[in-house]
Amino acid sequence: MSVSSGRTAPSLIQEILSHLGLANKTAAWGTLGTLRTFLSFTVEKDVQRLLRAITGQGVDHNAIVAVLTNRSREQRQLISRAFQERTQQDLLKSLQAALSGNLEKIVVGLLQPMAQFDAQELRRALKASGSAEDVAMEILATRAPPRLQECLTVYKHDFQVEAEEDIKSETSGTLQDLLLALAKGGRESYSGIIDYNLAEEDVQALQQAEGPSTEGTWVLIFTQRNPEHLIRVFAQYQRYTGQELEEAVRNRFHGNTQVALLSLASVIRNTPLYFADKLHQALQ
Template structure:
């Protein structure tokens, strides 16, 4: 935002952020989202517009997308409540009946509280072994502590089981220990004081025999600023990236989980940019990944993710979505992405 309160174009925003060295920080200002609170918000107008969109001659998908992708999550919750009060109908159920396919999935995800959406994604992943590592690391390692606690509370309420019980029964070995440690959320907060001795001790531990007693506490308890210093010192000391050591010493799910967590710690927006790029490279785009990331990051750091995507892959996220995504859901995903990066 400029001092006068006007909006800056995305490319200008990124240019300023990159000069300030903020493009790689996760929501450093809390304004790195593409979706902001809608200023001329009228809950009544929005509720009426959505009602007209589903009760007219045909379903007005563009009106539904326009309203829901231009309001903050908090505003969408207010619209849901107003719709219920005025029509005695549940907005979520009404839209679900009117829509289908990936657009239905996007709208359902937009209308749910963030913690419920996370809880459902986590539960689905833990029950489907092929995506457990990827999704569990993403949710448990990138959500703020309050949002993670809320997600775990909703998980227990909705599924009548603690997330830790599902993790314990569905995973094993280092992966299980890593996920359980992330659920506990005991990561140190950054004090602003650099502890050089601790960094040296951690580098020596990482250089020693590879046991989960070394790696799990290191990657789940130390603050990211400290860990980035450890990663740098490890590389200077051994001549190899910490990730290379993980690849050489671990296999399967344990390796995938440790690499994912290291990637989150080093540069969270780049971690998400890589995941989006991968989801777009598949023969059929992985809509579940695209929907989850764009919706969960559009109010926090999607501008940073876009900047990392363009820098690494030489093509904007907006163009990549435009080329790969087909059907009704394209306009919704493009609206969340917001703009082209030149």
């Protein structure tokens, strides 16, 4: 999920949140999030409800929101295909014609395949001033390798250019190095074996990487090591130096590079908390 910096009208936020399938039975549902597989899903009923919502007298915004925000992305794709088969019309285009403004943007995001949505958000972030270190970093750093590879494949297909080429043309310096390294998807996977020697070496390398031309050390460690290893590096760095690694980033780097590294550190420490914080900022 990529949260844009644009403000959404409070009334729309309240409307959407009021329709989310919030868990009210902890023992039965656990912590699955708010947008989840709808257990009583019947694709034909949803198609009929959406059709009535956009062909009746006046667009029924509540019905559209109620259906799309209570179905998983996979279920929404089934609805789209069934709608096409029944009406010979594209559901996304039909809803775009019926809606406008922020609600239209949200519906487009809900109905797009995830790889296409990520590719478009990545392209927009790279082409927009001041968002590569935010949205682009989020997409490249939080997607699992198969999903990231699918996103990059769609990116090349839709825009006729490799994402790496856009990164090279639209960014520079350490931020460019970070994004290129993440785009390669070369982060190590956790083997279950704790490498104490490597953690010690990484801490020492980061402590010594304070002079000119040492940014590559930070890029390599932040983008290649697995999160479990990095969490131990963060803890050990604090024990050795008396300060959190994020404080060292603030002292060592500036501008978009600092923002990118701090975001990456936040993702590594606790990815769900990172997204919760992004959502909280958006709703403010």
